[in-house]
Amino acid sequence: MEKILKELNEAQKEAVTHIDGPLLILAGAGSGKTKTLTTRLAYLISNGIPPSSTLTLTFTNKAALEMRNRALSMIGSVPYPPLLCTFHKFGLLFLKFHIDKIGRKNSFVIIDTNDKKRIIKSIDEELPPSSVASEISRYKNSLISPQVALERAEQVVYKKIAQIYKKYEEYTKENNLVDFDDLLALTYKILSEHQDIKEEISERYQFIMVDEYQDTNELQYKILKLIAEPRNNLCVVGDDDQSIYGWRGANIKNILEFEKQFKDVKIIKLEYNYRSTQKILNAANNLIAHNRNRLGKTLKATKEEGEEVKILHSQNESAEAASIAKRIKELINKGVYYNQIAVLYRINALSRSLEEGLNRENIPYKMVGGVKFYERAEVKDLIAYLRVVMNPNDDFSLKRIINKPKRGVGKVAMNKLENAAFENKSSIYQILQNRDLLKKLVTKKAYEHLTKFSDDLEELREKADEASYYLLEELERRFKLREFYASLPEAYEKIANIEEFMGYYQDYLKSNTQSSLEDFLNEISLESDQDQISDDSVCIMSVHASKGLEFDYLFVIGLEEGFFPLIGEGTDIEEERRLGYVAITRAKKELTLSYVDSRFFRGKRSNLTKSRFLKETGLIKGSLNLEKSTPYKKGDLVKHKIFGIGRVLSVSKVKREFKLKINFGGTHRDILANYVERI
DNA sequence: TGGGTCACGGTTTTT
DNA sequence: CCGTGACCCA
Numbered sequence: 239m240e241k242i243l244k245e246l247n248e249a250q251k252e253a254v255t256h257i258d259g260p261l262l263i264l265a266g267a268g269s270g271k272t273k274t275l276t277t278r279l280a281y282l283i284s285n286g287i288p289p290s291s292t293l294t295l296t297f298t299n300k301a302a303l304e305m306r307n308r309a310l311s312m313i314g315s316v317p318y319p320p321l322l323c324t325f326h327k328f329g330l331l332f333l334k335f336h337i338d339k340i341g342r343k344n345s346f347v348i349i350d351t352n353d354k355k356r357i358i359k360s361i362d363e364e365l366p367p368s369s370v371a372s373e374i375s376r377y378k379n380s381l382i383s384p385q386v387a388l389e390r391a392e393q394v395v396y397k398k399i400a401q402i403y404k405k406y407e408e409y410t411k412e413n414n415l416v417d418f419d420d421l422l423a424l425t426y427k428i429l430s431e432h433q434d435i436k437e438e439i440s441e442r443y444q445f446i447m448v449d450e451y452q453d454t455n456e457l458q459y460k461i462l463k464l465i466a467e468p469r470n471n472l473c474v475v476g477d478d479d480q481s482i483y484g485w486r487g488a489n490i491k492n493i494l495e496f497e498k499q500f501k502d503v504k505i506i507k508l509e510y511n512y513r514s515t516q517k518i519l520n521a522a523n524n525l526i527a528h529n530r531n532r533l534g535k536t537l538k539a540t541k542e543e544g545e546e547v548k549i550l551h552s553q554n555e556s557a558e559a560a561s562i563a564k565r566i567k568e569l570i571n572k573g574v575y576y577n578q579i580a581v582l583y584r585i586n587a588l589s590r591s592l593e594e595g596l597n598r599e600n601i602p603y604k605m606v607g608g609v610k611f612y613e614r615a616e617v618k619d620l621i622a623y624l625r626v627v628m629n630p631n632d633d634f635s636l637k638r639i640i641n642k643p644k645r646g647v648g649k650v651a652m653n654k655l656e657n658a659a660f661e662n663k664s665s666i667y668q669i670l671q672n673r674d675l676l677k678k679l680v681t682k683k684a685y686e687h688l689t690k691f692s693d694d695l696e697e698l699r700e701k702a703d704e705a706s707y708y709l710l711e712e713l714e715r716r717f718k719l720r721e722f723y724a725s726l727p728e729a730y731e732k733i734a735n736i737e738e739f740m741g742y743y744q745d746y747l748k749s750n751t752q753s754s755l756e757d758f759l760n761e762i763s764l765e766s767d768q769d770q771i772s773d774d775s776v777c778i779m780s781v782h783a784s785k786g787l788e789f790d791y792l793f794v795i796g797l798e799e800g801f802f803p804l805i806g807e808g809t810d811i812e813e814e815r816r817l818g819y820v821a822i823t824r825a826k827k828e829l830t831l832s833y834v835d836s837r838f839f840r841g842k843r844s845n846l847t848k849s850r851f852l853k854e855t856g857l858i859k860g861s862l863n864l865e866k867s868t869p870y871k872k873g874d875l876v877k878h879k880i881f882g883i884g885r886v887l888s889v890s891k892v893k894r895e896f897k898l899k900i901n902f903g904g905t906h907r908d909i910l911a912n913y914v915e916r917i
Numbered sequence: 918t919g920g921g922t923c924a925c926g927g928t929t930t931t932t
Numbered sequence: 933c934c935g936t937g938a939c940c941c942a
Binding site for chain 1: 918919926927928929930931932
């Protein structure tokens with residue numbers, strides 16, 4: 239342990255060796271946050287604290303995994319390992335033991351956001367399901383019941399949402415479904431209503447640590463408050479300057495007011511940055527200094543001065559992509575590896591032009607983020623099949639697969655089945671087994687399909703236990719899923735995903751011999767892609783997706799007003815600035831900030847001005863001209879979709895747009911600048 | 918029921 | 933511009 243402590247700087251050491259009492263570690267980007275946290279865990283254990291009485295909470299599985307590996311490498315293997323998991327996993331474990339306290343069975347099924355939207359849509363057709371879903375999330379995270387929501391609602395829309403919320407809660411209870419918010423909300427409910435359970439948990443976890451504390455929401459804070467307060471040993475790590483999830487409920491106040499919310503808080507700032515060059519840190523510090531709502535700290539460089547931060551100015555997105563591709567090629571020729579290079583953007587839509595540019599130069603790249611493996615339709619279908627095998631009365635999953643492959647069950651038949659199930663107070667599966675009734679309900683063809691379907695399922699269920707390893711293959715064989723997906727668009731990819739899932743399932747069974755199918759299903763519902771960035775390709779991703787990562791050579795594109803900062807309804811400019819800060823601090827050696835004069839977005843081209851953030855970093859001097867400027871001048875060659883290629887004769891201003899007089903092979907036309915592209 | 922066509926709307930993302 | 937979903941007809 240002594241040796242390990244020697245590797246830390248003073249502030250880190252102070253944080254690691256602080257044992258009792260609440261501790262707030264303000265850890266700037268690249269300041270050795272994970273190292274400090276994992277070392278502290280090891281330190282506690284080496285000081286005689288039983289590993290099993292510690293609890294370390296993270297937001298992502300990736301972070302949990304990394305911390306676990308690092309901590310275990312320091313402490314070695316122990317019979318009762320420390321609990322180190324995501325907040326939601328903690329909720330899941332808790333509910334498995336205690337959900338019966340609120341009259342529910344622990345065989346619940348976890349539903350994801352898409353499932354949630356589907357349920358909402360089946361309740362209400364008018365309001366956009368995603369808005370309703372996030373509104374319900376907000377209620378749950380503020381512990382507002384449907385009744386209270388209804389009472390408080392003043393506008394008609396909110397009354398309606400409250401009613402949907404009520405029905406949604408009834409539906410999920412009825413079908414024993416638990417959504418992501420419930421994992422926390424129900425945990426809180428049980429903890430707050432059952433003093434004995436709360437005491438038991440507080441007693442068990444006497445030392446609690448939380449990573450990325452700036453991302454906690456109200457509910458997470460309340461849970462922590464309940465279980466940590468008796469012992470008052472709560473150590474949180476975070477960076478208020480990297481709070482970028484306000485829009486999904488993260489409450490930056492949790493970190494800003496931590497000192498007030500717990501007694502005798504000690505605050506330690508980690509300000510030495512071990513990642514970036516001084517020049518890069520200067521840009522980051524300058525930018526974030528423009529925020530008012532912060533605790534305030536300045537990153538100090540430990541690395542060399544480094545090269546100047548580069549500003550790349552291009553006419554449009556294709557020129558931008560071409561320049562970046564060219565620059566990447568140069569780096570590769572100098573011996574840099576692709577995976578030390580990344581390109582970041584504020585919105586995913588900007589990836590397209592970038593991808594085109596990289597493809598043109600045959601630069602291998604990997605898009606981090608995007609559609610998650612377990613969210614892909616075909617994978618979710620398989621999961622639904624497994625869920626039905628496990629519990630045929632899971633109507634929700636059954637509905638997903640009843641017509642996959644097509645069994646002639648459309649909207650009409652589905653309605654009949656659901657109504658029959660409702661009237662008989664049974665599950666849909668039970669209706670399928672009631673052959674006399676089923677025959678009356680659906681067409682002859684559908685009847686034949688459905689009887690075969692339920693017979694197959696029944697046989698599979700009998701076999702499920704003894705041959706779980708072959709379950710998926712058997713499933714595939716009986717329901718001809720491969721054949722079904724082969725007939726759909728993007729068949730190759732879908733089948734590859736199915737095979738990957740099958741492989742994953744068998745691996746899981748191999749390494750978790752004592753686990754049940756149920757365990758497997760619960761496990762994966764909380765898992766997203768574990769993106770490995772190890773293969774040799776350039777990483778391209780949103781700034782959000784880049785959090786926690788670092789790259790030697792970094793490009794940030796789209797630094798234009800409106801795009802970054804992204805201006806829209808409810809823009810929080812300080813959060814945008816924090817995003818800029820996160821983006822910049824991902825760079826280790828070389829940073830290029832890029833902006834364009836004109837960008838094609840959502841089917842139209844618009845003229846843009848450079849982002850205010852460029853000036854705020856201190857990289858561009860002078861006041862920023864927010865007035866739109868034309869990227870065109872007399873003599874430029876341009877291309878029009880219909881008229882083809884022409885040469886600009888003159889530029890004039892009409893309202894806020896620029897009008898160009900263009901010579902298309904002898905014919906002169908007046909055209910707005912937005913409708914042409916520079917070549 | 919299900920294939921085909923058209924209109925519409927479209928940040929950021931983890932669990 | 934591109935993907936999703938509603939709606940219509942065979």
